[in-house]
Amino acid sequence: MDIAIRLENVSKDFGKDRVLKSVTRNFERGKIHGIVGNNGSGKTVMFKCICGFLQPSEGKIWVDDKLIGSDVDFPPDIGIIIETPGFLPQLSGFKNLEILASLKKKIGTEQIADSIRKVGLDPMMKKPVGKYSLGMRQRLGIAQAIMEGPSLMILDEPMNGLDKHAVKDMRALFKSLKNDGRTILIASHNVADIEELCDTVCEMDGGIMTQMSTYGNNDRFTGYAQ
Numbered sequence: 760m761d762i763a764i765r766l767e768n769v770s771k772d773f774g775k776d777r778v779l780k781s782v783t784r785n786f787e788r789g790k791i792h793g794i795v796g797n798n799g800s801g802k803t804v805m806f807k808c809i810c811g812f813l814q815p816s817e818g819k820i821w822v823d824d825k826l827i828g829s830d831v832d833f834p835p836d837i838g839i840i841i842e843t844p845g846f847l848p849q850l851s852g853f854k855n856l857e858i859l860a861s862l863k864k865k866i867g868t869e870q871i872a873d874s875i876r877k878v879g880l881d882p883m884m885k886k887p888v889g890k891y892s893l894g895m896r897q898r899l900g901i902a903q904a905i906m907e908g909p910s911l912m913i914l915d916e917p918m919n920g921l922d923k924h925a926v927k928d929m930r931a932l933f934k935s936l937k938n939d940g941r942t943i944l945i946a947s948h949n950v951a952d953i954e955e956l957c958d959t960v961c962e963m964d965g966g967i968m969t970q971m972s973t974y975g976n977n978d979r980f981t982g983y984a985q
Contacts, residue, residue, distance in 0.1 A: 792958065796946075796963035803841060852884065856871045878905075894925055
């Protein structure tokens with residue numbers, strides 16, 4: 760099995776509150792892995808630990824065989840949406856992504872424009888992001904996550920604020936990215952997203968990863984662990 764992400768006994772404390780509890784899991788490369796659970800279950804904290812934004816209180820995380828916090832501080836080849844995407848409200852969507860792309864200097868204007876088109880927005884639109892609808896901002900956040908062609912994507916509720924047509928478009932986009940060999944971890948409260956997109960499903964409950972499912976053609980996800 761080709762492992763993209765490996766978590767070994769990962770726990771995270773905030774003061775006296777332990778929000779992740781000895782999570783151990785391997786996530787295989789080239790698949791979409793669903794993470795489901797109620798608010799406060801630990802999904803977002805786990806994502807932040809994988810991305811290097813938080814250091815685990817205990818345990819270790821490897822991404823592409825690099826130990827996070829030791830070999831690298833942050834995974835170098837990753838696209839991320841965690842919580843509400845933050846942009847400079849006075850600038851256009853294209854200009855916002857251009858500024859972000861300048862940090863790594865991996866891509867140029869053509870790739871930026873292409874990522875914006877892929878999420879159904881117009882890269883030439885001059886409207887400032889501050890006047891975008893919630894759905895438009897979410898689309899731009901997805902464009903930001905995919906624009907550098909990362910091998911790994913961490914998507915925390917990426918369908919938030921999208922209408923049904925946009926959801927259909929984003930599902931098709933994520934499937935195409937998987938078909939290109941990308942690895943995607945996705946958290947969603949929408950059972951239909953999990954059913955349609957995911958090869959495996961883990962459930963988080965009270966900081967514990969309680970279950971892992973592997974879908975076959977006739978399998979259906981029926982809800983969160985009780």
